[in-house]
Amino acid sequence: MEEIANYMYYFGGGGLILIGLYMVLAKTNLIKIILGLSFLDTGTHVLLIAIGYVRGRTAPIFSKGMAETTPVVDPVPQALVLTAIVIGVGVIALALALAIRVYRHYGTLDVRKMKGLKW
Amino acid sequence: MRKVLALLLVLAVGAGFCAVLAEIPFGEDKVDVANHYVNNGLKETGAANIVTSVVVTYRGFDTLGEVTILFIAAIGLGAVLFSEKKAGDKEKEEASLIVRTGSKLLFPFIILFGAYIFMHGHLTPGGGFQGGAVIASGFLLMYLAWPARVAGRKRFSVVESLAGLAFVAVGILGIIYGAGFLANFLPLGTRYALLSAGVIPIIYVAIGLKVGAEFAGMVGDLMGRE
Numbered sequence: 001m002e003e004i005a006n007y008m009y010y011f012g013g014g015g016l017i018l019i020g021l022y023m024v025l026a027k028t029n030l031i032k033i034i035l036g037l038s039f040l041d042t043g044t045h046v047l048l049i050a051i052g053y054v055r056g057r058t059a060p061i062f063s064k065g066m067a068e069t070t071p072v073v074d075p076v077p078q079a080l081v082l083t084a085i086v087i088g089v090g091v092i093a094l095a096l097a098l099a100i101r102v103y104r105h106y107g108t109l110d111v112r113k114m115k116g117l118k119w
Numbered sequence: 120m121r122k123v124l125a126l127l128l129v130l131a132v133g134a135g136f137c138a139v140l141a142e143i144p145f146g147e148d149k150v151d152v153a154n155h156y157v158n159n160g161l162k163e164t165g166a167a168n169i170v171t172s173v174v175v176t177y178r179g180f181d182t183l184g185e186v187t188i189l190f191i192a193a194i195g196l197g198a199v200l201f202s203e204k205k206a207g208d209k210e211k212e213e214a215s216l217i218v219r220t221g222s223k224l225l226f227p228f229i230i231l232f233g234a235y236i237f238m239h240g241h242l243t244p245g246g247g248f249q250g251g252a253v254i255a256s257g258f259l260l261m262y263l264a265w266p267a268r269v270a271g272r273k274r275f276s277v278v279e280s281l282a283g284l285a286f287v288a289v290g291i292l293g294i295i296y297g298a299g300f301l302a303n304f305l306p307l308g309t310r311y312a313l314l315s316a317g318v319i320p321i322i323y324v325a326i327g328l329k330v331g332a333e334f335a336g337m338v339g340d341l342m343g344r345e
Contacts (some may be wrong), residue, residue: 006145014136017127025125052153055146060157060169061244064311068161072169074153075160079173083185086248086330090192093337097199100341 009050016043030109031100034092041088045081052077165307165316166241174246180299183286186329190283193333197272200340222264229257237327241316242333249322251330258335262342270288275336282329289318289325 004011016039023036052074060075062068099109106114144218148154156173174182188276213219236243237250290301297304308315 010140010143010145014133014140017136018248020135021132022125022129025128026122050145051143051145051149054148059244062161062167062169063242071159073158074148074150075169075173076153078149078170082170082174082183082246082248086252087185087188087335089190089252090189090337093341094192094199095198097196097341101199105252 009046013043013047013050020115028111030102030111034095034099037095038079038092045084048077130210144310164319165310166319168241168243169245169309171258171319175322176303179290186283186286186326189330189333193337196203197340219264222260226257226261233331235248237323238320241319247326248330252334254331255334255338259338262338266342272336272339277331279329279332282325282332285325286322289322308322320323
């Protein structure tokens with residue numbers, strides 16, 4: 001039980017990644033696949049932030065009246081996630097634009113009915 | 120069949136995750152790089168927000184690449200949707216009076232808040248990307264209130280390009296006057312003051328304008344369709 005409590009954030013992030021992976025693999029609606037990509041994204045962010053967390057420390061932002069030796073958490077994963085969120089938004093927007101085009105072309109969002117994708 | 124296979128693969132990946140993450144202790148100090156940033160960041164960059172000093176100074180080149188990716192995504196979105204511009208030329212319904220009045224009242228404050236976030240990126244939580252996203256949300260509100268008057272994509276493109284150029288120009292000035300590309304060449308100033316931390320506020324204002332214009336353009340491109 002203690003193990004689960006300790007690794008709760010890992011379970012959360014990993015779980016989101018797995019849900020997203022399942023959605024990408026098993027769903028047939030393009031919009032749901034893109035939602036799965038978004039889940040994958042979010043799970044990765046949660047996992048990275050959880051790995052960078054150090055128990056009992058505060059956010060890596062100093063301010064007046066705060067000692068410069070105050071212990072803070074790892075800033076590197078936070079910086080990476082900050083950029084990854086923005087990239088994620090760009091990728092999702094581009095994917096949705098492509099989905100709009102696909103819908104115009106095939107008249108459906110079901111990947112099974114897109115003839116060009118069959119081999 | 121497909122679903123069973125997908126589930127099996129997900130379980131396999133999950134098992135892999137468990138095996139790897141069990142080796143990474145939660146909530147413990149792990150890397151030395153972080154300690155260097157935390158212990159010396161304030162002295163070296165003058166930015167109170169260590170995340171900002173990592174994003175803009177220590178990994179500034181990475182951020183430039185990331186801004187480029189966002190730029191390409193925005194261009195790609197415009198290119199993918201471009202040929203449909205004439206197809207979606209329908210009469211658009213105006214939003215209700217409440218939405219129009221409310222968004223008109225809120226819009227300047229949202230822009231102000233976004234500008235505040237990216238100008239104080241080196242002091243408080245936030246920065247160019249977050250501020251840009253807030254500004255774009257203001258434009259999203261305007262698009263929802265006045266769907267017929269989709270504001271000029273061209274103006275967004277001009278702001279975006281100029282901001283991107285400013286970012287690169289600051290980087291090149293760093294080569295000339297400082298230690299290298301994107302290096303600081305301005306005085307660090309008083310700690311915790313708005314005008315401090317050398318080039319970080321300049322770069323973050325450029326990033327904020329660029330991301331804001333890019334997202335607003337993206338939203339406009341997607342709103343242009345049905």
